[in-house]
Amino acid sequence: MASKGRSKEKKGSKKEKVVEEPPPPPPDDKKEQEAEDYGDDKLMDEQSAEDQEPTKQPTPPPEPDEPSLAHLIVEHYEGEMVRGLYEGEGVAYFCGGHFYKGQFYKGMMHGRGTYTWSDGVVYEGDFTNNEITGKGLYHWPDSSTYEGEVLNGKRHGHGTFRCMASPASYTGQWKMGQRHGTGIIRYDTDGLSFYEGDWMSNKRHGYGVRRYRSGNVYEGEWANNNRHGQGIMRWVDLNQTYNGQWEKGVQNGHGDHTWYIRRLPGSQYPMRNQYIGDFLYGRRHGYGVILYANGSKYEGDWLDDKKSGRGIFTFKNGRIFEGIFVEDRMADYPEFVMDGTVTPDISEIRTRTPDPAGPNAGNLTSRSDDSHNTLGPSLTLDIDHLLNRCTDSEKEDELQQVMFVVLRHVTVLKKTYNFYSSLGHDASPDNTFIMTKLQFWRMLKDCRFHFLDTTLAEIDRILAVDKGATEIHSPLDKLLMREYLNHLITLSYHLYLEDCQESEQSTIAWCFDHAIRENIIPYGCDVQGNFLYEPTRAINALGYMDKCWQVYKSICTPSKFPPHDHTLKMRDFLFMLKDYRLINERLTSRRILEVLSADDPAAYDSETCNLELEMTFLDFFEALIGCAMIFVTEEVVKDPNTPRPSTVASHTQTTFSTTSRATTSRGA
Structure with a gap:
């Protein structure tokens, strides 16, 4: 006799715990x-x-x-x-x-x-x-x-x-x-x-x-x-995003938490706070970096959602405090408040570089009215490594001339920063974003800086200051507007120094101005490459960014020369495609070389090729997409043996790669 039973499945569910961030959610x-x-x-x-x-x-x-x-x-x-x-x-x-x-x-x-x-x-x-x-x-x-x-x-x-x-x-x-x-x-x-x-x-x-x-x-x-x-x-209702590790329904491990605040009228800052670091049971705990909406930054130890231990706090005007923190406060200045939304008075706090007052001013009490920076706190320059090549009598004039160049082209510089930092993102409440290294690389290639007998990997080494070998080429590094300016000044100096005439009074300023006129103004904001120029391509491609980043790191090898960073050469890229059996009658070696040279003519000119050129992750990612467009034909799609993706993307995404809409198009 037939019988009919009832299911007694038990299906638990965990509470969604919102990380308590300032301001905390209700x-x-x-x-x-x-x-x-x-x-x-x-x-x-x-x-x-x-x-x-x-x-x-x-x-x-x-x-x-x-x-x-x-x-x-x-x-x-x-x-x-x-x-x-x-x-x-x-x-x-x-x-x-x-x-x-x-x-x-x-x-x-x-x-x-x-x-x-x-x-x-x-x-x-x-x-x-x-x-x-x-x-x-x-x-x-x-x-x-x-x-x-x-x-x-x-x-x-x-x-x-x-x-x-x-x-x-x-x-x-x-x-x-x-x-x-x-x-x-x-x-x-x-x-x-x-x-x-x-x-x-x-x-x-x-x-x-x-x-x-x-x-x-x-x-x-x-x-x-x-x-x-x-x-x-x-959390759409709370204007927050968390991307990282979870354990039993709670944020636990390394993660990236971003939350937005209402933009102030006339503000030039991206009004978002972002914490990147360790979490323990839903709270900031361990080592982490927090980027405040006003441009301030804290990097150091955390305990139970509070700054605790050794850390470095960078104020929005570029001044830096390094020391011990207790209960979210500086141990030496317990009454001093840092909430990331205003710039407090730091006249009684001993700070260190960068300070345009001089190389020895780092150990002195600094006051805002003594600063020679005329660009405003969000555009503070940190080019001491270049100024130290000048005589003491030339330093102040060099810095002043560089500031004049920034002021002269500030509209173009801000436009390119905002344009490239928005690539691959949804529209935000304030339409401002913090630029990532991946976007910075795309800007450099669009502006043809890599045409000047250098590669993006070499540019990374030029710009690397106090970074370990494993951190130089990370595509997810963040660049604030002032860091973006510092990078452009440093890069232009190294690329155009030999072209500078001896009659020029300010070498650094001339190089920077020349780079803006020759590279950024004529070529900036014209997105090239294989995916970021078009919204749909960006959406599809960025969904696979993290897996490709893991593959890239697995095949990189340490350089024989300092700083012994891990790099990938174009020759290694070809060997990888061969190992994966992707080279066939359509995706031939010649077609691969054409893909590589589309963004870098130095790689192949139809007669000779240079496979010793290094590839950053952007080069690698763009080349993979270009090869996929050749390899994947209609026959491959219809082949029942072709692996099929899940109904949802089977990958883990970063904050940058989880966007659903890019905000630019080719030639914008």
Whole structure:
């Protein structure tokens, strides 16, 4: 006699913990996701009261189990028979009030048919040797349905379950009656709340995207129904984003947390605070860097969400304090407040370089009215390494001339910074972004700085100041506006020093002005390359940035020369493609050289090639995309042996790579 059971799956859910950042989110906002998870999971719950978990814990969305066909005893049969066996079309009535109408073969239900249980459950579909196997449709008494593949009466393969008691539904892969594989569960009919990704034994496990009714979204790794591993969470209502490691639903490990504040009228600062560093159970703990909206910066130790231990605080005017912090305050100045939104009076605080007053001013008390910087606090220059090449009598005049160049071209400089820092990003509340090294590289290539007998890797070494060998070429380094200016001044000096006439009174200023006129003004903001110039390409490409970054680092080798940084040569890139068996009759060595030379003519001129040129990650990423456009043909896409991506991207994304829209186009 057929029997029908109820699922007793337990599906836990963790509260979404918002990292408490200044300003902290309201307590009610912190609890929203917990309530939302609870409400969504409860939509599909049909368990009896005695099976429910305590109300403080969210309950799972169960589905009715499939009835079995065990112990079939036929009481009556109507239909065709051959040699005493049921054959062809017929109707069989079983003990217990169940009956089957459909095809028979050699006395067994085989083919298409409909089986109806006495409690109202109905199955329509394929039968194989008295087993429900193939494709079919289940109907439960409450009007819930399952349509898809079945094996031995269990949902197995691909199918869709719809719960009529609520708007919830699941479409995806099943394994012996449980959600297992890739699938999407929708908690409403308008698509505002859903989870799409990997499942294991009815639990979110693997990689997936969870969108909540509030608009908040988590995308990343899951384990046992919890956010666990690498992932990014966007709190739309709180204007915050966290991208990093999670453990049991809480931020734990290394991460990047960004939160926005309302932009002040006339402000030139990107009004966002950003913390990059270690977290412990949802709080800043360990080593980390925080970039304040007004341009200030703290780098050092944290304890329980507060600055604690040794650290370096850089004020927005460029002055630096280095020392011990206790309870979020400078130990030597406990009454001094640093909230990142205003510039406090630092006249009584002993700071160190950069200070244009002189090389020995770092140990003196510095006052803002003594500063020779006329550019404003956001554009403070730090070019002591260049000024030290001048005589003491020339330093002040050199610095003054460089400031005049900045003021003369400040509109162009700000335009290029804002333009390139926005590439690959959604529009922000203030339309301002902090430039990354990847974007800076793109700007240098567009402005043809690499045409001057140098590579981006060599430029990185020129600009590397107090950086370790492993940090020189990171594409995710952040550049504030003043750091961007310092880099351009330093680079132009190294590239154009030999062209400077001896009659020029200010060598540094002449080189900088020459670079602006010859490189930035004529070529800036005309995005080249294979992906950043077009929004859709940028969206698709940046989704794979992190995996490509891991591949890039794995094949880089340390340089034989100081600072012994890890680099990749074009020859190594070709060998990598060969090892991965990507070189074929379409993607030939010549076509690869053409891809490499599209952005760097020094690589190949149709007759000779230079495979000893070094590649930064941008060069590597652009070349990969260019080769993929040749390698992936329509035949490759249609080939059943070609690996298929999941319904959601199976990669972990950085803050930069999780944008859904770029904000520029070629020739903008």
